[in-house]
Amino acid sequence: MLGRRRFLALGGAVAGSLGLLPAWARSGTPGAGRARAGSDVLSGETIALEIGATHFATGGRASHAVTVNGTLPAPLLRLREGQTVRIAVTNRLREQSSIHWHGLLVPFHMDGVPGISFPGIDPGETFVYEFPLTHSGTFWYHSHSNMQEAVGLYGPIVIDPLEPDPLGADREHVLVLSDWSPIHPHEQMRRLKMQGGYFNRQKQTLQGLLAGRDQSLSDRLAWAKMRMDATDISDVTGSTYSYLVNGHGHAENWTGLFAPGEKVRLRVINASSMTNFNFRIPGLPLTVVAADGNPVQPVETDEVQIAIAETYDFVVAPGEAQTYGIVAEAIDRSGLVRATLARRAGLVAETPKLRRRPLLTMRDMGMDMSGTEGGADGVIDLSKPAGGTEAHSMKGHSMSMRDPSVAPGVRMGPGVATLSPMPVDRLADRPTGLEDAEHRVLTYADLRASDPNPDPRVPSRRIEVHLTANMERYMWSMDGKAMSENPSPIPFRLGERVRIVLINDTMMPHPIHLHGHFFELVSGEAGHRARKHTVNVLPGGKVSLDLTADGEGDWAFHCHMLLHMHAGMMRVVTVRREQEQPKVEAGGGEVL
Numbered sequence: 001m002l003g004r005r006r007f008l009a010l011g012g013a014v015a016g017s018l019g020l021l022p023a024w025a026r027s028g029t030p031g032a033g034r035a036r037a038g039s040d041v042l043s044g045e046t047i048a049l050e051i052g053a054t055h056f057a058t059g060g061r062a063s064h065a066v067t068v069n070g071t072l073p074a075p076l077l078r079l080r081e082g083q084t085v086r087i088a089v090t091n092r093l094r095e096q097s098s099i100h101w102h103g104l105l106v107p108f109h110m111d112g113v114p115g116i117s118f119p120g121i122d123p124g125e126t127f128v129y130e131f132p133l134t135h136s137g138t139f140w141y142h143s144h145s146n147m148q149e150a151v152g153l154y155g156p157i158v159i160d161p162l163e164p165d166p167l168g169a170d171r172e173h174v175l176v177l178s179d180w181s182p183i184h185p186h187e188q189m190r191r192l193k194m195q196g197g198y199f200n201r202q203k204q205t206l207q208g209l210l211a212g213r214d215q216s217l218s219d220r221l222a223w224a225k226m227r228m229d230a231t232d233i234s235d236v237t238g239s240t241y242s243y244l245v246n247g248h249g250h251a252e253n254w255t256g257l258f259a260p261g262e263k264v265r266l267r268v269i270n271a272s273s274m275t276n277f278n279f280r281i282p283g284l285p286l287t288v289v290a291a292d293g294n295p296v297q298p299v300e301t302d303e304v305q306i307a308i309a310e311t312y313d314f315v316v317a318p319g320e321a322q323t324y325g326i327v328a329e330a331i332d333r334s335g336l337v338r339a340t341l342a343r344r345a346g347l348v349a350e351t352p353k354l355r356r357r358p359l360l361t362m363r364d365m366g367m368d369m370s371g372t373e374g375g376a377d378g379v380i381d382l383s384k385p386a387g388g389t390e391a392h393s394m395k396g397h398s399m400s401m402r403d404p405s406v407a408p409g410v411r412m413g414p415g416v417a418t419l420s421p422m423p424v425d426r427l428a429d430r431p432t433g434l435e436d437a438e439h440r441v442l443t444y445a446d447l448r449a450s451d452p453n454p455d456p457r458v459p460s461r462r463i464e465v466h467l468t469a470n471m472e473r474y475m476w477s478m479d480g481k482a483m484s485e486n487p488s489p490i491p492f493r494l495g496e497r498v499r500i501v502l503i504n505d506t507m508m509p510h511p512i513h514l515h516g517h518f519f520e521l522v523s524g525e526a527g528h529r530a531r532k533h534t535v536n537v538l539p540g541g542k543v544s545l546d547l548t549a550d551g552e553g554d555w556a557f558h559c560h561m562l563l564h565m566h567a568g569m570m571r572v573v574t575v576r577r578e579q580e581q582p583k584v585e586a587g588g589g590e591v592l
Contacts, residue, residue, distance in 0.1 A: 020056060022071040024174065025246035027255045028345035031171040032076060032158070032267070040071055043078045045085055049099070051121075051143075052092040056152060056180070058249035059242035063182035065152040066093065066143070072247050073176050073271070074141070074155025081136040081162040087129045091121040096145050099129070100515070101157070102309060103139040103293055103533045106131040108553025111515055113144045116554050116572055120145060136161035137293025138267040138311045140176070147185040150273035150562055154178065158267060159293075167289060169265035169315060173256040175339070177279075177306070177328050179241040179272040180249075188236055189563055192474045197229060199237045202334060202357045214359060232471065232507060233358060233432065235563060236274040238335025243275065243328060245339040253348055254339040258318045264341070265289075266314045270306045273562040276331040276509065276536065278434060279304050279312075281341070282352060284324050286314045288442060292532040294518065295450035302439035305331065305431035307511035307536035309560035316341075325349030331433055331509075333357040358433035360507055363424075363540060407505065410466050411480035415568075417470040419505045426541030427523040432509050444543075445523045447530035453520055455548040456527070459499035463490065467537060467559070467569065469506040475567060476559065482568025483558075489574040490557065492549035500545045504537040511536045511560040514573065516551035534560060549575045 022040030024032050032041075042049075049068050056065035056072055068074035079085055091097045098120050100112035110131045114120030121127045136159045143153035156174050181188065191198045208214050248254035258264050270277055280286070280303040287300050290313035298315070306312055306328075318324055322343050329336040333354050340349040401418045410416060428445035430437070468477045481487040492498060499522070502512055513534040520529040522544035529546070537543050558570035 020054065020065075020067060020070065020072045021247045022073065022075055024076045025071075025073055025176070025248075025254075027248060027253065028257065029173070030257050032174040040069070041076045041078055043080075045083060047077065047085065047087045048090070049075070049087060050090045050092055051097045051099075051153065058180055058244060058247075059251065061180070061182045061242055063151075064184070066097075066148045067152055068155055072152040073178070074153065076155065076174060077141070077157045079133055079157065079159050081133050081159055084130065084132045088126055089121060089129065090126040091123055094123055096120040096122055097148060097153070098143055098145045099141050099153075100144045101129070101131075101139070101141050102513075103137075103311070104131070104157070105134055105516065105518075105551065108516060108551060108555060111553075111555065113515065113556045116556055133159055135159065135293070137290060137295075138174075138269065138313055139293050140269045140271055140311065142271065144556075147273070147562055147566060149271075150179075150181075150185040154271040156267070156269055167265060167315060168263070170262040171258060172265035172267060174246075175256075175266055175268045175326070176246050177268065177270045177272060177277050177337075178244045178247075179236070179275040180244055181236065181240045181242070183240050185273065185562060185566075188240075189474075189566065192235055192563065196472045196474055197232060199235065199239050200229070200232060201237065201239045202332065203229065232360070233332035234275065234330065234334065235508075235561070237332055238330055241275065241330070241335060243277075243330060243335055243337035245326065245328060245337050248337075248339065250337045250351075255342050255345060255347070256339070257345065258341050258343065260318060260320050260343070262318065264316050264318060266316060267311070268306060268314065269311045270308050272308055274308070276305060276307045276431075276511070277328040278331060279306050280327050280329075281316060281324050282327065283321070284316050284318060284341075286316060288447070289313045289315050291447055291530055292518070292534060294531045296530060297448045297450055297528070299442070299446050299448075300440070301442040301446070303434065303437060304442040305434060305536070307509070307534065307560075309511050309513050309534045310532075310536070323347045323349040325351060327352060329354065333433070358435075360432075360539065407466050407503070409464060409479055410468060410505075413480060414473065415470050415475040415477050415482065416468045416480045416505070417472065418507070419466070419468075420503060420540045423503050423505075423540055423542040425543065426538040427521060427543055429538055429541070431536065432538060444521055444530065444535070447521070448524065449528045449530055452527055453529055453531065455497060457497045457548075459497045459546055461496065462499045462501065464501045464503060465490070465571075467502060467504045467506060467510050467512070469508075469569075471506060471508070476564040476569040478569055478571050483570040484568055487571060489554070489572040492547075492573060492575045494549060494552050494575055494577045496549045498547050498549060500547055501542055502535070502537045502545070503542040504539055507539045509536050509538050510564065510569070512558070513560045514547075514557050515555040516553065517547060517549070517555070519545040519547040522546055551575055552577070
């Protein structure tokens with residue numbers, strides 16, 4: 001039991017944390033669209049932000065936090081397409097800081113990535129960002145320094161369109177999803193280096209085997225021989241995380257108001273450091289109207305997996321019910337956070353139970369044999385050895401999990417434990433853990449842009465980038481090289497049309513973000529392909545992106561799982577005019 005002093009201290013920390021919440025994020029709000037400009041909703045052409053340190057508590061956990069203007073989440077920036085904004089950011093920390101404008105198309109020296117696009121903001125210094133707003137939508141901002149994003153430095157951006165919004169929603173709410181741990185991300189990294197599954201408390205057990213749950217004994221033994229864990233879905237889990245909606249934990253029940261018959265727009269931002277969320281409102285269909293700030297042709301669904309750094313806009317039409325539960329469930333189902341849409345403040349929606357945690361499959365190894373001659377059901381016999389120097393023979397396909405011939409551009413070393421033998425395009429796949437859901441689940445293939453794609457040209461060059469790792473040793477990289485090894489930048493010519501193929505050689509999904517550009521997901525007929533800045537590459541699979549290199553300068557290109565990026569899964573993309581562009585050498589792509 002808690003001692004009296006500890007109880008009072010914790011209670012004071014919680015009360016103090018409630019004071020950190022900006023007004024737009026507080027429970028019982030009538031909606032962000034009705035929030036007035038003030039200390040926590042900032043608009044206009046000149047804005048001042050101050051980065052500082054404080055403490056935050058939720059779910060019985062309290063620790064150090066980094067805030068903007070004294071709030072967590074940070075102030076909502078409500079801006080308008082076509083304006084030029086000037087944002088002065090002052091750093092009151094004892095360490096360097098920065099702010100990156102996630103998803104905004106800004107000049108590269110305003111992008112806010114220390115060491116790539118600017119020097120960073122030293123303690124006591126002020127840096128003035130100034131850029132035009134060339135597009136509208138739902139975006140966010142966060143630190144790109146010292147993993148400060150994980151301890152609170154993140155906030156939403158809404159850019160209203162120059163023309164009236166055709167959706168005409170009656171009300172809107174901004175929902176910022178995040179994860180919170182009292183264990184600093186540097187300490188999380190240290191523990192994961194000691195043991196790759198340190199935070200995984202959902203491994204398969206003998207009791208489960210005897211009860212006939214999960215994998216069979218032969219499959220468990222085979223996966224163990226390959227040093228792979230079918231429950232390794234998330235690195236950092238609900239064992240240490242509290243999951244938040246607008247800074248509110250599960251028990252604090254963030255509540256947004258509605259009136260029956262209204263059309264309500266939800267601007268949902270996944271600002272977490274390490275958690276992909278499954279988002280749903282049981283009993284209320286979601287109509288997807290925008291992805292990563294870009295309008296899409298409306299598509300109705302029941303659940304959406306929102307990867308780290310992605311944003312989705314939904315329109316919902318609540319009926320006569322008093323409450324609707326908003327559920328953001330961690331991808332590994334180690335925890336969830338509940339919020340409420342309610343007709344009045346003080347109501348609490350029912351909380352669904354956590355669903356059974358998912359298991360990885362052979363498809364997540366890049367070894368899906370559907371449609372091959374591997375047997376009637378296309379399943380590989382896992383009782384035989386695989387991985388290392390041993391391999392299955394499958395009609396000319398190497399089934400080794402580390403065959404360099406399948407990825408000649410990857411540097412083989414201790415940081416590359418596996419290579420996907422037969423990666424397939426997974427844009428039309430349901431995301432990890434939702435494969436067997438009985439209701440509708442959004443896939444990337446469901447998304448079609450509302451407006452015609454701006455560049456109809458066929459790509460002239462193809463670049464293949466492998467997402468590589470040694471998960472057991474917690475080493476993450478691209479093409480076998482960590483960012484700390486100073487790999488050569490990926491070169492583009494200004495205005496060039498390029499196809500990037502991302503191949504995931506790991507057994508974990510990776511949300512890959514390219515700064516300064518939107519790309520088109522190569523799915524379905526050309527012309528109205530979805531335009532995004534972040535794509536979640538499923539395990540053992542691949543995705544193709546068509547990109548017009550129209551942002552001159554140097555840009556970060558990385559996994560948005562914070563610890564993966566920090567460990568090395570990051571590169572620099574450089575866009576130069578043709579006369580300034582270095583010669584494209586080996587690994588620079590092939591002509592189509």
